[in-house]
Amino acid sequence: MGQLDLIHREQREQRFRQIQIRDGSTSSLAIRKESPCLPDEDFHDGKRRGYSGTELSEDIWCHIHSLMTPRDAARAACVSRAFLCSWRCYPNLIFNTKIMGMLQDRGFTHRVDDILKKHSGIGVKTFELDFSRCGKPKVYEYLHGWLQIAVTPGIEKLTLLMPEDEAVSFPCPVLSDENGSSIRYLHLVHCAFRPTDNLGCLRNLTELHFDWVRITGDELGCLLSSCVALERLKLTRCPEITYMKIPSWLQRLSYLQVLECQRLRMLRNEAPNIYSFHFEGDRVEVSLGESLRLKNLHMICYRFLHYVREELPYSVPNLETLNICSHSELVNTTMAFSPSKFLHLKHVGIYIIGAYDYFSLVSFLDAAPLLETFDLRVVAFQHTIGELLSDNPSQLQQMAGYHHDKLQRVKISRFYSWKSLVELTCHILKNSSSLERLTLDTTDDRFDAATSKCSYNRSDKCSFLAKPMDAHKSVLAIRKHIKGKVPSTVQLDVVEPCSRCYPVEL
Structure with missing residues (x-):
């Protein structure tokens, strides 16, 4: 050269x-x-x-x-x-404020329209349209044409996010013929989805996410009838679903999430291979079927704790991680001592809203012989007050014959000076030979004693939202009834209110 x-x-x-x-x-x-x-x-x-x-x-x-x-x-x-030249066949068409910049509604719409009109519609793999941060774009005159350009055979990922107050119906005919057969990911937000019998087969769809989508239970069933490859299903705040059935032919479905569908009253699962299930609802009848492969369960439901203890060991025997939030539990209902066991359960988080007989959770701990971590969170309203602790330690209830040999870490958040909480804590200390760390948080569980510092301005206080008087009573109860029972092999962490900002007023 x-x-x-x-x-x-x-x-x-x-x-x-x-x-x-x-x-x-x-x-x-x-x-x-x-x-x-x-x-x-x-x-x-x-x-x-x-x-x-x-x-x-x-x-x-x-x-x-x-x-x-x-x-x-x-x-x-x-x-x-x-x-x-290749821009006319560019495969990833993503339109949001991050990509397009903060434009006015009209400018955003016109720029997207100009780009799509110059695109050939060939080779599109990903189409994402996010109008959620715009005001009220005139999408009625554009949306269907845009989808006709972008949704062609070969597309794999389709995402459509509309403004909350925009009444838009997704044009299902764009998925007809072979246009929808290649889609693997479908995510719709704030629109209506009305599938019909002539909807194209979504045989390659692996993930479906509806958020604020107006669709009925029957329409959802019609949609799922063609989704034989579905692996992940997420439904969030879908206001028209009252009954939901997960059919048995969804053999590949491993992740199911149903959150805050307020009109939902019954959920029935028949899919056999679900690995993780996340549910949030109120007064919903939930039937998990025989979910033998279910490992992770997260539930927020009404009076659900008793069902979890008595029914779940039979339907989900291989459960490893369980997180439940239950509210309006019966205050004086002691959990029955059922012989059923969670033989694989290792991690449990229980969030109880309101007063409850927390000592009855001893039977729950006993039902999980391999349990390693236990996280209990308590929320008490002003009208829910648990049984107060007596000064006589002999009145503390005890339960013999229960040993939790694998339990290593225990945390109780928003610890109150209630008799049942102190009894539960003392029982764990006495019957958990492998326990390594016990954390008792008397704050609102948002106060980090290690990092939260007093402001240099003396007029300000540390961030602490729980009632300081209740927290101080809880600290005194810990020192009087619990601290002396902690073995030398166990690290005790007590999270207290800031002594400068919230001095003891007892």
């Missing part, structure tokens, strides 16, 4: 670096490695001429372009004829 050629090559590389992506993404690195020459122009015999595009095939240019982010791909298309 002659000296003149070396100079020309250095000039080309310097010029190319000027149009490289400034954020240092891997796509720009790939371009630099695969193509040392400028895609726009070439030099020959000391003369500049237009780049012919023969050094790399069109497929390679399109692949390189697809590796860029949408913003970088648009920039590259502005300076390169090769990339301008």
Whole structure:
């Protein structure tokens, strides 16, 4: 290679670096490695001429372009004829305020419309349209046309986020024929979805997420009838679902999440291979069926604790992690001592709202012989007051014959000076030979004693929302009835209110 050629090559590389992506993404690195020459122009015999595009095939240019982010791909298309050509087939069409910038509603709409009209509709893999942070865009006249351009055979990911007050119905016909057969991910927010019998088969759909989507239980069943490959199903705040059935033919479904569907009254699961189930609801009849593979269960429900203890060991025998939040539990109802066991349960978190006989949880701990961590959170309203602790330690209830040999870590948040809580704590200390750490938090569980410091301004106080008087009583109860029973092998952590901002007033 002659000296003149070396100079020309250095000039080309310097010029190319000027149009490289400034954020240092891997796509720009790939371009630099695969193509040392400028895609726009070439030099020959000391003369500049237009780049012919023969050094790399069109497929390679399109692949390189697809590796860029949408913003970088648009920039590259502005300076390169090769990339301008592939821009019409760019596979990842993502339109949100982060990508497009903070535009006015009309500017956002017109820019998206201009980009899509110039796109050929060929090769689209991802289409994401996020109008949630805009005001009230005129999507009625644009949405259907945009989806017709983007949703074509080969699309894999479709996301549509609309404003909360925008009454938009998703045009299901765009998924007909073969358009929907390649979709693997579908996420809709704030719209109506009314599937019909002629809806295309979503046989490759693996993840479905509806948030604030108006769809009935029957319509959901119609949709799920074609989703034989579904692996993850998430429904959040869908206001029209009253009855929900997860059919048995969803053999690949491993993750199910149903949150805050306020009109839901019955949920019946027949899918056999669910691994994780997350549910939040109120006064809902839940039937998990024989979920033999269920490992992780997260439930927020009405008076659910008794059902968990008595029924779940039979339907979900292989459960390993359990987190439940139950409210309005019967105050004086002692949990029955059932012989059923959670033979694989290792981690339990219980969140009880209101007063309760917490000592009855001893039978729950006994039902999990492999339990390693136990996290109890208590929320007491002003009208729910537990039985107060007596000064006579002999009145503390005890229960013999229960040993928790694997239990290592226990935390009780919002610890109150209630008799049943002190009894439960003392029982754990006495019957847990492997216990390593006990944490009793007398604050609202948001106060970090290790990091929260007094403000330099003496007029301010540390962030502490629980009642200081109740917290101080709890600290005194811990010192009087619990601290002396802690073995030397157990680390006791007591989270107290800040002594400067909340001095003892007893």
